[in-house]
Amino acid sequence: MTASQKRNLVTGGAGFVGSHLVDRLMEAGEDVICLDNYFTGRKANIARWIGHPTFELVRHDVTEPISLEVDRIWHLACPASPVHYQHNPIKTAKTSFLGTYNMLGLARRVGARLLMASTSEVYGDPEVHPQPESYRGSVNTHGIRACYDEGKRVAETLCFDYQRMHGTEIRIARIFNTYGPRMLADDGRVVSNFIVQALRGEPLTLYGEGSQTRSFCFVDDLVEGLIRLMNGEHSGPINIGNPGEFTIRQLAELVRERIDPSLDFTLLPLPQDDPLQRQPVITLAQQELGWEPTIPLRAGLERTIADFRCRLAA
Template identity: 80%
Template sequence: MRNLITGGAGFLGSHLVDRLMQAGEEVICLDNYFTGRKANVSNWIGHSNFELIRHDVTEPIKLEVDRIWHLACPASPIHYQFNPIKTAKTSFLGTYNMLGLARRVGARFLLASTSEIYGDPEIHPQPESYRGCVNTIGIRSCYDEGKRIAETLCFDYQRMHDTEIRVMRIFNTYGPRMLPDDGRVVSNFIVQALRGESITVYGDGSQTRSFCYVDDLIEGMIRLMNSNETGPINIGNPGEFTIRQLAELVRDRINPDLKIITKSLPKDDPLQRQPLINLAKQHLHWEPKIALSQGLDITIEYFREQLRHTSAND
């Protein structure tokens, strides 16, 4: 198989690169390095099965591939709100361009969608049949609505052009290669604790999230691509934790003496987020294997090494 991974140098993309390369497949990694890092895939540079291209998916590109894994889009609030118009363009034009490529070369296409399409949900936990509660004009809309139109494009290409699509809705994922400054709750807490700072919780900490370790997520992604299922299918860990519980787990692993402080909750921040994964269990025979405690230990060691390396170079 010849695979194109957009956003391939990013957090999720680079882990997918590893899995496909280890399986002996050919991989073209496409990234504009807005949030991706060449270092994430540097161990494959020079390998005969690997090609790295610097490219922005909002511009068309011509390639011959069998499968397209469309992961390109900033996924953390800090990054996607930095340039919301660019984020919306990436979701719409990027998906449009990659679907056009899939149609021309007959490639199977997987969209990395998101649990954010459910917005601030009125149904809990969230099944794939739930249509969401999204603010169309809020500060998160560039990403939430961007992914919704990306899903729309996928199904319109399927209906009009028989394009073979797979749509996965990714819930909160964490693990090595997250950026230390990406504003996501797991990396925020770990980096603050390792630096000896107070851990900042937004709101009263009662809002909930479900955290899936990256290896589990990539396994679900590969199973969906290899299946006959179109989706959308939720891929995430159904274990539900409050943000305060997460802060306490991180603090107790790094420095139990650290304080937990609170600040006001950002606008449109969802109060609950938990996937129903019945479809993934039934059709993909997939469910997460790595507990939050185990995944946190691995992620903490990754960030500890990153911060140690940064300090040594200062």
């Protein structure tokens, strides 16, 4: 490793977002340790790097401490889709709290900078729209989504307490809805749900009337934002997401027209605490990071659909 290379630890590195980040770091000539317990990560996502001299793969659960020598910690480990984080809500809360606690302890011991992947879910079902970083949120502390929402909120708290008490260098990214290649087919997220249903010739499921809104950021744009945040001087939190707002029905229609315009919709009741609106204010990211998304939803969907076609046909 040269003096300019960084030793990077990516927790959740075999997951959807983590594997794309690993790709960017490896392509930049960095030294990467990918840490994952494979709950939602897949070894296939990082298979191209196995055996590379600057890549190491470690099977480990972040709720248990680990000792490593690294310069930067990209802490992405946590199930991020409702299907997966509600599967074992106690484990999800432990991952957010203990996982972040352990990674902050590691960062403090070795003097590493830590970027924590927080979420737009800290805003809950927002009463302020769109959501700036200054908004403190409207979260149901005992609902079925609280294990994730409150878990990430306390993870942010831990980060800032470590910064205040120990001088630990932290970066907090509040990630909004992200999509792209390598999403799991069964993750319950709306983009993957619609694409998989359409490719299988099934009706597309809308909850309520599909009038709730989301803002969809392509994974390449997200990774660029994370890299700029890690390399920048602002601790955050900073919203990283695409401010383009679409209703869920609009998304369903875009997917349907690209795969099979004859498909019908199935209407089901809204899940508990499902946010009705989600749209980031990205002024801070534009000012502090010089970042904004560049890939429009239609272009990103084309690449995501092509990836799902390939994997479902295998």
